[in-house]
Amino acid sequence: MKPDVGQLKPEGWQQPLASSWFERPATEVAPDLLGRLLVRQVGDEVAAGWIVETEAYYGENDLGCHARAGMTERTRIMYGNPGKAYIYFTYGMHWLLNAVCMPSGFPAAVLIRAIQPAFGEEWMQVRRPKRAKGWLDGPAKLCQALEIDSRLNGCDLGLHTSGLWIAQVGRPGLDMPIGKTPRIGLNSVPEPWRSMPWRFTLGQ
DNA sequence: AGCACGATTAACT
DNA sequence: GTTAATCGTGCTC
Secondary structure (H helix, E strand, O other): OOOOHHHOOOOOOOOEOOHHHHOOOHHHHHHHHOOEEEEEEEOOEEEEEEEEEEEEEEOOOOOOOHHHHOOOOOHHHHHOOOOEEEEEEEOOOEEEEEEEOOOOOOOEEEEEEEEEEEEOHHHHHHHOOOOOOOOOEOHHHHHHHOOOOHHHOOOEOOOOOOOEEEEEEEOOOOOOOEEEEOOOOOOOOOOOHHHOOOEEEEOO
16 A cells, blocks of 8 residues: 655654744745745644745835834834744735744745645644645645644744744755746735745745 | 725635 | 635824
């Protein structure tokens, strides 16, 4: 009988990236996150997905970035320490997950836009019943699947304690080229920010 | 206190 | 291809 490779936990899945790993421009961190493992643990339940799509949001000058308006209650986390989760609510119903980049004081983050299931698929399906193609392709979809919401805003992605981390382990067979395109959904953002090639994809 | 809008998604035509 | 759903946030009065 053929083993279900997708359900095996890869070596190193419990080893989070250090906070200092995120202390770089978001435009460098975003492509570097591709192929790494986003892990969620709630009690005894664990699920994880390979990151395959990211976007960089970088500084107050970036008019596509929430920090364009300076520091507010919402963007406070983005101005904080690298490696923190910046999670915000949009369109009245969706949560989106970012990883904060750069040293404290400079607002920058990487939006996690899509994952592919690595293990714990059953647990993800509890909240995302449809297992059709594309069921985890979307920043709000993966947050729903992994039970990510405001309770995790500001948590440290470099620690296990909050139950959400990014493991350093790279996906096997990481030889595909990285795609670069403009960011999605910035419909009213002026140029050149709207077209900056800060969306990064792996095998899509 | 009121208002316009959004780093989306699903369900349409 | 288009559009409704739905509400926290940030800005204006």
